[in-house]
Amino acid sequence: MEEKNYDVVVLGGGAAGMTAGIYLGRSKVRTVVLDTATIGGQMVLTYEIANYPGVALTTGYQLSSIMKKQAKSFGCDIKANVKVTALDLEGEEKSITIGDKVVYKAPAIILATGGRSRMLNVPGEKEFKGRGISYCATCDGDFFQDKEIIVVGGGNSALEEAVALTKYASKVTILHEFDHFQAFEHAVEEAKANPKIDFIMSSHIIEFSGDESLRKVRYKNLETGDQFEKAIDGVFIFIGYEANTEALRNSGIELNEWNEIVASEKMETNISGVFTAGDCRAKQYRQITTAVSDGTIAALNAIAYINGK
Amino acid sequence: MVLPTNLKHVATEDEYNEILKNHENVMICCGRMGPMCVPVYDIMEELQEEYKHVEFRDMLFDSPHAHVIRNLPQCRGFMGLPFNVYYKNGQVVAATSSIQSQEQITDILDREFGA
Numbered sequence: 001m002e003e004k005n006y007d008v009v010v011l012g013g014g015a016a017g018m019t020a021g022i023y024l025g026r027s028k029v030r031t032v033v034l035d036t037a038t039i040g041g042q043m044v045l046t047y048e049i050a051n052y053p054g055v056a057l058t059t060g061y062q063l064s065s066i067m068k069k070q071a072k073s074f075g076c077d078i079k080a081n082v083k084v085t086a087l088d089l090e091g092e093e094k095s096i097t098i099g100d101k102v103v104y105k106a107p108a109i110i111l112a113t114g115g116r117s118r119m120l121n122v123p124g125e126k127e128f129k130g131r132g133i134s135y136c137a138t139c140d141g142d143f144f145q146d147k148e149i150i151v152v153g154g155g156n157s158a159l160e161e162a163v164a165l166t167k168y169a170s171k172v173t174i175l176h177e178f179d180h181f182q183a184f185e186h187a188v189e190e191a192k193a194n195p196k197i198d199f200i201m202s203s204h205i206i207e208f209s210g211d212e213s214l215r216k217v218r219y220k221n222l223e224t225g226d227q228f229e230k231a232i233d234g235v236f237i238f239i240g241y242e243a244n245t246e247a248l249r250n251s252g253i254e255l256n257e258w259n260e261i262v263a264s265e266k267m268e269t270n271i272s273g274v275f276t277a278g279d280c281r282a283k284q285y286r287q288i289t290t291a292v293s294d295g296t297i298a299a300l301n302a303i304a305y306i307n308g309k
Numbered sequence: 310m311v312l313p314t315n316l317k318h319v320a321t322e323d324e325y326n327e328i329l330k331n332h333e334n335v336m337i338c339c340g341r342m343g344p345m346c347v348p349v350y351d352i353m354e355e356l357q358e359e360y361k362h363v364e365f366r367d368m369l370f371d372s373p374h375a376h377v378i379r380n381l382p383q384c385r386g387f388m389g390l391p392f393n394v395y396y397k398n399g400q401v402v403a404a405t406s407s408i409q410s411q412e413q414i415t416d417i418l419d420r421e422f423g424a
């Protein structure tokens with residue numbers, strides 16, 4: 001097993017991890033950023049970014065490419081699409097093993113593993129992903145021209161995307177598990193005012209079925225228990241995010257009831273020398289701006305930690 | 310019309326036919342520069358080093374020449390970008406729709422083309 005030694009290992013290359021890489025690299029701290037997927041995290045999955053201060057309008061891909069370039073220019077090593085096979089966060093020296101070939105060691109680690117779109121996890125969902133089930137209205141909306149679709153969810157993303165999808169679909173039904181929405185009032189009003197949109201409340205989907213494409217859904221009214229079938233061409237799912245912390249469940253890191261990493265304002269976890277940043281952390285708002293803030297704080301405190309040793 | 314990625318591209322129908330004729334193992338990702346497509350291009354770029362026996366290419370979904378992929382029987386029913394198609398000796402051996410993880414892609418590469 002090859003051993004690679006750094007001052008800080010950052011696990012996760014989204015906005016938080018890249019920012020940490022930029023700050024650490026610029027401070028001449030030997031740093032590697034490891035990501036189990038593409039560099040950029042959720043940022044890459046964002047089509048258009050219009051509210052990142054100082055940048056008029058960009059795409060998630062462009063912004064993440066610039067962050068990656070910046071981090072590299074300051075000497076930060078970056079490895080994408082790696083497979084983490086072991087984590088040891090306790091003790092003076094932490095280690096992350098990649099595959100069966102390389103172990104990365106450092107006195108400090110920043111966990112910036114991010115989050116991912118939540119799935120319904122019901123029968124048929126995996127089978128019909130890309131065959132009628134989508135998680136991206138911008139990407140797949142035009143496949144549903146003049147078709148009837150369901151949008152699952154009741155937050156801002158669900159309602160805003162439902163309105164956007166009326167540009168293509170003949171009819172959009174918003175299906176939500178509660179009897180009220182979590183979205184901002186203006187988003188709810190806009191959806192309610194749209195003649196192409198109707199609503200099924202207090203219900204959730206229990207099964208997807210079809211042939212080569214999705215054809216129908218079975219859903220259940222959570223108040224009455226009654227089940228219904230609905231013929232449908234497509235379903236877009238926007239039911240929030242969950243933290244990517246599966247690999248941390250037996251690592252000694254404190255997680256809350258939603259499996260998010262618990263941390264102080266200094267981004268310190270319950271384990272000395274282990275910091276966290278971004279969407280994997282327990283916090284109220286998950287934005288690129290808040291991830292960048294977390295990444296900065298985690299990096300500066302990781303530097304203070306290794307300098308104090 | 311080609312995608313602004315670091316992969317080699319398939320620009321025309323003739324080029325598509327040439328690639329399938331000249332390479333035993335081919336993976337083509339047909340998409341746009343959207344959030345579900347970019348991660349797949351990145352994964353393919355990473356895998357090029359390890360899977361030297363596979364020819365990795367992308368193709369712009371909106372190019373008129375992309376009908377060669379859009380209209381494949383194996384892509385019937387696909388309603389999510391990108392369309393990822395795997396060819397062995399010019400024949401389609403697997404096709405998937407929408408974003409894929411590295412593990413999902415390597416599973417198909419290993420199964421169809423050998424590790």
